[in-house]
Amino acid sequence: MTIPHLALVVARARNGVIGRDGDLPWRLRSDLQRFKAITLGKPCIMGRSTWESLPLKPLPGRLNLVLTRDLSYEEAGKAKGAVVCSNLADAIDIARETAEDDGIDEICVIGGTALFEAALPRARRLYVTEVEAEPEGDAWFPAFDESLFRETLNERHDAGEKDDHAFTFRVLDRI
Numbered sequence: 001m002t003i004p005h006l007a008l009v010v011a012r013a014r015n016g017v018i019g020r021d022g023d024l025p026w027r028l029r030s031d032l033q034r035f036k037a038i039t040l041g042k043p044c045i046m047g048r049s050t051w052e053s054l055p056l057k058p059l060p061g062r063l064n065l066v067l068t069r070d071l072s073y074e075e076a077g078k079a080k081g082a083v084v085c086s087n088l089a090d091a092i093d094i095a096r097e098t099a100e101d102d103g104i105d106e107i108c109v110i111g112g113t114a115l116f117e118a119a120l121p122r123a124r125r126l127y128v129t130e131v132e133a134e135p136e137g138d139a140w141f142p143a144f145d146e147s148l149f150r151e152t153l154n155e156r157h158d159a160g161e162k163d164d165h166a167f168t169f170r171v172l173d174r175i
């Protein structure tokens with residue numbers, strides 16, 4: 001089997017916003033369903049704030065890897081059900097080992113900003129939901145060179161009953 005590759009999973013607004021006040025700036029049931037379908041069974045690496053933002057912790061059916069520089073975070077019982085790492089390289093190593101053991105070919109980085117920024121150069125695939133909105137926010141997806149990727153999926157959807165906005169599901173694969 002080949003080494004499990006790194007994928008980023010993000011929903012971003014037209015202005016790059018991904019978060020506000022430790023939460024998502026929208027309600028998009030369709031995107032939550034897509035997130036689950038993409039990530040289920042795969043190791044998921046996330047920053048400490050993203051972990052804290054999860055309504056259901058840990059994400060079930062997935063190895064949750066949480067990055068923090070706070071050495072007392074785990075001891076304080078704040079990461080129950082997750083594996084805590086102090087740097088991205090360690091998290092990727094653990095995620096890869098687990099994925100290989102489970103016969104999974106992809107590991108997911110699920111945010112936020114710093115994690116996306118650090119993982120982008122190593123990402124083979126980006127699952128991007130383009131949200132048709134321009135909300136205020138305090139967390140952004142970093143700008144990146146899209147010409148390094150080929151779009152392999154582009155699927156526009158009108159807002160469903162439990163979606164605040166229309167959106168487009170995209171998959172970008174590194175060329």
Ligand SMILES: NC(=O)c1ccc[n+]([C@@H]2O[C@H](COP(=O)([O-])OP(=O)(O)OC[C@H]3O[C@@H](n4cnc5c(N)ncnc54)[C@H](OP(=O)(O)O)[C@@H]3O)[C@@H](O)[C@H]2O)c1
Pocket residue numbers: 009010011012017018019020021022023024046047048049050051053067068069070085086087088110111112113114115118138139140
């Ligand atoms: N729309 C989306 O797809 C999406 C996805 C994810 C999150 N979000 C939203 O984005 C917001 C959270 O993201 P965020 O960017 O504010 O924070 P974040 O990246 O989730 O967490 C930041 C924290 O992670 C730790 N960290 C980051 N890089 C690290 C590294 N290289 N080594 C060790 N620790 C590291 C640090 O924790 P310590 O301070 O503990 O050291 C840092 O303060 C929320 O609003 C959330 O809802 C949106």
